[in-house]
Amino acid sequence: MEKFLSGDEAFAEGIRLACPDVISAYPITPQTIVVEKLSEMVEDGSLDAEFIHVESEHSALSCAMGASAAGVRAFTATSSQGLLYMAECLYYASGGRFPIVMMNANRSTALPWNIYGDQRDSLSQLDSGWIQAYAENAQESLDLALMSYYIAEHKTVSTPFMVNLDGFILTHTYEQVDVPTPEQAGKFLPPYETENKLDPENPKNMAFSAGPDTNYIFKYKEHAAMFRAIPVIEEAERRFAEIFGRQYSGLIDAYLTEDADYILITLGSIAGLCREIAGQLRENGVKAGVLRIRYMRPFPAEALAKAVSSAKALAVLEKDISFGNEGTVFTNVNSALHGAGMTAPAYNFIGGLGGRNISHQDIIRIFETIQSGTAKRVNFIGIGEEENS
C-alpha cells in the first residue's frame, strides 16, 4: 500500500512488519518519531511487542541485549549523544553476538550543541562491531528495517545491525512509500531462532571473560562473521526482490560509474542530489558518476575499487571529520583504492557538519575542482580561506 511517510515513520512501519518481541525506547531528537509510532502501534494492537520505557540509552541497549540473550528479537533506536552514551553497550552487543537492530538518526555531536544532521555519531563507532547501513530515502529505510533482521540474525552472521538515517533530511522528510503487507513480510523474514540464548532446558553462562589465550579467537570470529554478512546481504536482497519487487545493489550503489572519468563517492541522502548533477554534467560531455556507499561495515573495499576503476579523479563527500586527520570515509576509501593498486587522485570534501546545507552549486564545484586538479587533499565546503587557515 502506498503511503505518504517520513523516514522515521517508514522505518517504524518496517519494524512493525519485522515483529520484534521487545522494544526498548528512550527519546532523542530526531529519532523520537520512530519510538512514538511504535508505542502507538503497540497501543492499538497492530504490533504485539513489549514496549519498555528505559531511563537512558545505555539501558536501552542493555535491555535489548537482555532480550536478545533471552532468545527473542529486539529493537531500539537512538541518535547522536544517545549513541555515544550507549557506546559501551555497542561493543558488548557485538561481542555477545546479539543480532539486535537499531536505528540511528544521524545527528551532530556536542559541543556545540546541535540537533541537525551529520554523520559523526555513527562513523565514530565504525569499530564497535556493528553492521552499518546508510539509507538514502524513506523507502530504503523501511526496506532496511526488514532486511536488517534477516542479515543480522542469519546463523552465519549473528551480528548487530545499525541502520542510519540522515537526521531531519531523511527522518523528517515525507515521501511516497510502498508499505508491504504483513503476509509479504512474513514470507521474507523467518522467525528468530538461535542457540545463542539463555535456556531453562539447557542452562548457559553467557557474556563471560576470556583471557589472552582465547580472547583474540573470539575477536577474530567476530571479524570473520562481519565478512560473512556480504553474501547474506546479497541473498537477502535477492529474496527481497522476489517478494517485494524492489532490487537493491548490495554494499554499494553505483550510478554511471562504468565509464566515468570523475566519480563522487558519498553516503546517505545527499546521493540523490549528486546523481542529478552527475546526469547534468553528462549532458555537457563530462563523464561523471556517483558511487553511494550503502554499507560502511562490512566495508565494500573490493566492490568499491572495482566500481571506480575507470576514474581519472575521485571525490569523497562526507558529513564527517576525524579531527587531526581527514574524513573517516575518505580514509576507508583510500585504503580500498590503495589495496586495489589504484593511483587516480582522490580528494576529500567535508561538508554538512551540524546540518549546514550542501547545495547544488557545492556539488558542481566538487566535480569542477577534481576535474581541474585544483582541489586540495582535504577540502572544507563553505569554509573561506580565513577560517581555513
Added chain:
Amino acid sequence: MSVSAKTLDQNEYFYGHKACAGCGGSLAVRNVLKVLGKNAVAVLPAGCMSAVGFNFPQLCFANNAIISTFAGTASMLTGIEAGFRRRGIKDFTAVGFAGDGGTADIGIQALSGAIDRNDNIIYICYDNEAYMNTGIQKSGLTPFGAKTTTTPAGQNIHGNIRPKKNMFEIVAAHDIPYAATATVGYMNDFLNKVEKASKIQGTKYIHVIAPCPTGWGIPVSDTVDAAREIVDCGLWYLAEYENHEFKINRDPKTFTSVEDYLRKQARFRHLSEQDIKIITDSRDKKWEFIRKNWN
C-alpha cells in the same frame, strides 16, 4: 515453607569459582541460588562475582547466568524478564547480584528505572562496602571513617569522610513492592527474605551485608561473625519495606560495642575516639528515627 539449614536445597548452583577464602559475596550468591533453584536466571555486572565465576572455559553457574555491563544489571534483567515472558516461559526468576559500587554508584540509574517500571525482578546488592574487585577503592556505600586505597587514613584525613548512602530508603522511596536489608551473618533472615521476594510480583530489592576479609582487614574465618556484629552493634539493621510501610525485624534491647566492632577491622584501626563518637552518635540518631517511625 521457611528456609533453614535443614530445608535448604542440597544442590549447588555456584561452585568451582575462584573467590577469595572467606568471601561474603560468594556466600550470598551461593545460598540465594539454593533458594531460587535451577530456574533462576542470574545477571551479574562487572565486579567480584563475575570476575571469579565466568572465566572461559571455567564457567561456574549451574543455572542460566550472564554478565551485564557494570551500569546495566537492572536493565539487562528487564530485557531478560521480558524476553522469557515472550517465549512463554513461566517458571523462572530473573535475579541480579550487584556489588555496592555496581548498585549505589554506577548502577543506580538503571535500578531506579527498573523499579519505576515495576519490572518483575529480584535485585540483590551484596554490599562489601568498597570496590573490592579493583583493589578496595571507596564506593558510595563505604562507611564513614573506613580506610580504602582511595580514602587513605593520614594525619589530615581519617579515611572516608562521608557516611554510607542509604540505598534501602532510596529504593523504598520509589514505593517498590518489596525491599529488605539483610546480612550474611543472619542467614535465615536473609534467605527467608529472598524466598518471600520470589513470591511477590514486581520489583524486589534486597541489600545484604557481605564482608570482604581482604578489604575489611579481618581473618578469613571471621566473615560471618563480622556480618553478625554489624547488626548487633546497631550499625546495620534488619528491616523490610512492604505495603508502603517500613518494618524493623530485629530491635536489640542493648547494642554491643561499636568500638569493638570497628577495632577488629584494619580499615577502621586508625579511628580516633572522636571519630568513634561520631559513628556511635549517628547510630543512635538513626535508631531513634527507626523506633519512632517504623513498625
